[in-house]
Each structure stands twice: as structure tokens, then as C-alpha cells.
Amino acid sequence: MENNFDSLIGKYPYPRKIRHHASSNLYIPINQLKVVDEFYPPLIPKEIVAESFLNKKAPNVMDIGCGKSKFLFRYAFGNPQDNILGIEVRRLLAEWAQEVTTQEQIPNTWVFWYTAVNGLDFIQESSIDKVFYFFPDPWPKQRQQRRRLFSVEFLADIYKVLKPKGKLYLATDCDYVHDFHLQTLKKSGHYEYNTPIETEWNLPKTNKEEFCIEKNIPIFRLICSPKK
Ligand SMILES: C[S@@+](CC[C@H](N)C(=O)[O-])C[C@H]1O[C@@H](n2cnc3c(N)ncnc32)[C@H](O)[C@@H]1O
Secondary structure, eight states, X not given: OOSOGXXXXXXXOOOSOOOSSOOGGGGXXXXXXXXXXXXXXXXXOTTHHHHHSXXXXXXXXXXXXXXXXXXXXXXXXXXXXXXXXXXXXXXXXXXXXXXXXXXXXXXXXXXXXXXXXXXSTTSOTTOEEEEXXXXXXXXXXXXXXXXXXXXXXXXXXXXXXXXXXXEEEEEESOHHHHHHHHHHHHHHOSEEEEOOOHHHHOOOOOHHHHHHHHTTOOOEEEEEEEOX
């Protein structure tokens, strides 16, 4: 296994036709849909989660909405003791990350094609050290806002899977999404949260974060601790 993911990036071009936003059904829980077609990602059976990783261990870190997965791979290469599970609703991107994992025999990454609106029941309770939720799609228009994954229910799902000393990391480049995160955290009541100082963050960059840094776009970050 290479110890530096960045040296591999050019070897695996991203799929050409990644739809920016997939069909609106993908953001609706399966039990609220009348028709579930083959474009809707399957639920994840609990039994296959640890089996999916080449090292056959269960995940202790999650990246929800991992997108083009640079962060996920960088994190995995820098933290070989951790197993990081990515969740991504865009099928081609999830499959791209599975291909990189398989071809490079990376023991500690796996990415499921899945929509996180269906919850995290496939993860063992109190088993996760870190959940990353970075640069979610902002869905700025009123009629789109129900597509946002971040909600009191989503925070309850994360609360359940986090260890008592686990952490939820949030980042966004949109001030209104940041405000929405703060309001939803307050409503949830399950977390203490703070804006981290730079040394507290110390994490690899995501694809979107690199874009923001290049364009000088400010980033809003939060670290949330479950009150357990
Ligand atoms: C703007 S991208 C950011 C990707 C990555 N975290 C980064 O920082 O570069 C947001 C990602 O979240 C994914 N996403 C949105 N809703 C999702 C859901 N319900 N379940 C899983 N992934 C979702 C999108 O497909 C997209 O890849």
C-alpha cells in the first residue's frame, strides 16, 4: 500500500458523467416512496459492513457525503489504524472509490452507494470515533430544502453511533448552511459544539475544501461532542 494517496490521484480519473444532482427521490427515505426503481441505492445489511473492508474490520470513522473521496483516502492513508466508511448517494462516485480501494488493495476504506436519509442502523451503536460531514449540498431554494440531510433525525442517528468521546465534524462554505447547522444542533439538544481553533482541526483537505481555498472562499467549521 502506498503511504501517500496523492501520488495515486492521476492513476484513477474520475468518471466523466457525474450528474451534479441526482433525482429528487434519492433524498427521500425509502419507506416514504411509492415506487423504488433501480436508480435508488439499496439499504445496507448490517452483516456486510465489516466484510466489505479488505481487513474485515468494522468501521470506526465515517465520511457522510464523501463525494470524490480525496479526503476519505487521504485520511485512511494517514491513519492506518482507523477504518473509514464513506457514504455517497451518487452511484458513479461510490463505485469509483470502490474501484480505487480494490485495485490498490487499501485495507481500511470502503464506500457504499447509499442515501443517508435511510439512517445508520447498519452501524453498531457507540462504535464510531469520528463522523465527518463536509460541504453538504446547500439546497438554497425553499422548495429544495427538504433534500437537506442535516436534521434533528440525522443528528439522532449520528448520536447513536458515536462513542461517548466521539466527535462530529462539520464544514461548509455557505453562511446560511452554517446557521442552519447551528439551529438544528440547538433543536437536537444532543451535542455540545464549538468553532475549532486551527490546531484542533488538523485534518486532510476535501475536494471541495481545496476549491474553496483556491478561490479564497471562507469556510465555517464546527466540532460537536455528543452529551453521553
Ligand atoms: C458538495 S459535495 C461535497 C463532497 C465532499 N464531502 C467534499 O467535501 O468534497 C456533497 C456530497 O454529498 C452527497 N450527498 C448528498 N446527499 C446525500 C445523501 N442523502 N446521502 C449520501 N450522500 C449524499 C452528494 O452526492 C455530494 O457528493
